[in-house]
Amino acid sequence: MFMKRALFFSFVAFLLMLSCSSAKKETESQSVQTSTHKEPVRPPFSSDSAFFFIKQQCEFGPRVPNTPAHENCAEYLVEKLKSFGLSVSTQKFTATAYNQTVLNGVNIIGRLHPEMDNRIILFSHWDSRHVCDNDSHENINKPVMGANDGASGVGVLLEVARQFQLERDSIGIDFVFLDLEDYGQPSFETDEKKDTWCLGAQYLARNPYYDRRPQKGILLDMVGAASPYFGFDQISLNFAEPLLQEVWSAAHALDYNSSFVPNVSGAVLDDHYYINTIAGIPTIDIIDYNQNRGFPSTWHTVNDTPEHIDKKTLQMVGEVLISVLRKK
Numbered sequence: 001m002f003m004k005r006a007l008f009f010s011f012v013a014f015l016l017m018l019s020c021s022s023a024k025k026e027t028e029s030q031s032v033q034t035s036t037h038k039e040p041v042r043p044p045f046s047s048d049s050a051f052f053f054i055k056q057q058c059e060f061g062p063r064v065p066n067t068p069a070h071e072n073c074a075e076y077l078v079e080k081l082k083s084f085g086l087s088v089s090t091q092k093f094t095a096t097a098y099n100q101t102v103l104n105g106v107n108i109i110g111r112l113h114p115e116m117d118n119r120i121i122l123f124s125h126w127d128s129r130h131v132c133d134n135d136s137h138e139n140i141n142k143p144v145m146g147a148n149d150g151a152s153g154v155g156v157l158l159e160v161a162r163q164f165q166l167e168r169d170s171i172g173i174d175f176v177f178l179d180l181e182d183y184g185q186p187s188f189e190t191d192e193k194k195d196t197w198c199l200g201a202q203y204l205a206r207n208p209y210y211d212r213r214p215q216k217g218i219l220l221d222m223v224g225a226a227s228p229y230f231g232f233d234q235i236s237l238n239f240a241e242p243l244l245q246e247v248w249s250a251a252h253a254l255d256y257n258s259s260f261v262p263n264v265s266g267a268v269l270d271d272h273y274y275i276n277t278i279a280g281i282p283t284i285d286i287i288d289y290n291q292n293r294g295f296p297s298t299w300h301t302v303n304d305t306p307e308h309i310d311k312k313t314l315q316m317v318g319e320v321l322i323s324v325l326r327k328k
């Protein structure tokens with residue numbers, strides 16, 4: 001995932017004009033925080049299990065495209081989704097990277113209740129980055145393990161899938177693991193190229209896998225660091241504000257006010273940008289980011305490893321997701 005300040009400046013200014021009503025809504029939701037102190041009923045979600053799924057992905061090594069670790073992890077994810085009773089398919093494709101490398105990508109899709117018309121997509125990217133371009137010079141050409149940046153979202157979604165496999169009256173859920181999110185142009189290159197990130201999302205948005213089109217989507221990215229800051233991403237706010245408000249209200253009902261903060265945190269170029277703009281499915285991003293401190297400190301460094309995952313954060317995000325899904 002990547003933050004493109006310059007490219008997005010004019011886009012964000014335009015979006016801000018469109019969303020002038022959001023300031024009022026933020027004030028309203030902040031006042032809700034103090035209204036109740038009753039311990040909420042928590043939906044079932046095991047952060048131990050989600051953490052185990054993160055570790056299993058990392059045990060393959062960094063899931064960098066065109067490597068055996070990447071291939072083996074794809075097989076693991078397909079099998080895992082099948083084991084939860086989902087209807088599984090894959091989208092294999094090739095994409096040309098910023099440096100002309102031809103990358104072999106695979107988007108992995110597991111559908112719960114494929115016959116239902118009422119559907120939501122839950123996304124996360126499963127690849128990990130080929131370079132640590134936010135690290136010191138000697139580490140810059142090493143791949144990122146991606147425990148948080150990639151595996152955390154997938155781990156939470158696998159656990160949600162495991163929890164939902166026995167729910168009878170639930171909605172249709174498409175679990176989509178996107179590939180080639182993180183092979184974007186390194187920050188040290190100066191001739192900035194367009195659309196080099198989120199190649200799997202771009203492919204999926206142009207080549208729909210579904211016969212029943214989901215009405216909305218939620219993307220998870222970097223949902224495993226300690227003390228997260230999940231704010232309102234500007235792109236989510238402008239394309240899917242009702243869903244954003246709904247998810248943050250669910251978080252507040254679970255007393256997660258200090259992590260799910262209803263303030264604009266910045267505009268993040270992530271997979272949801274292409275799902276919104278190309279596929280036209282209103283999709284939000286739950287991502288640990290704010291304008292002041294940026295992404296978590298392990299982002300695109302050699303320290304993005306399972307030891308830096310905090311189960312409390314996984315628990316929080318899992319409970320919020322399940323609580324939103326159960327209201328659908």
Ligand SMILES: [Zn+2]
Binds near residue numbers: 002182
């Ligand atoms: Zn990344």
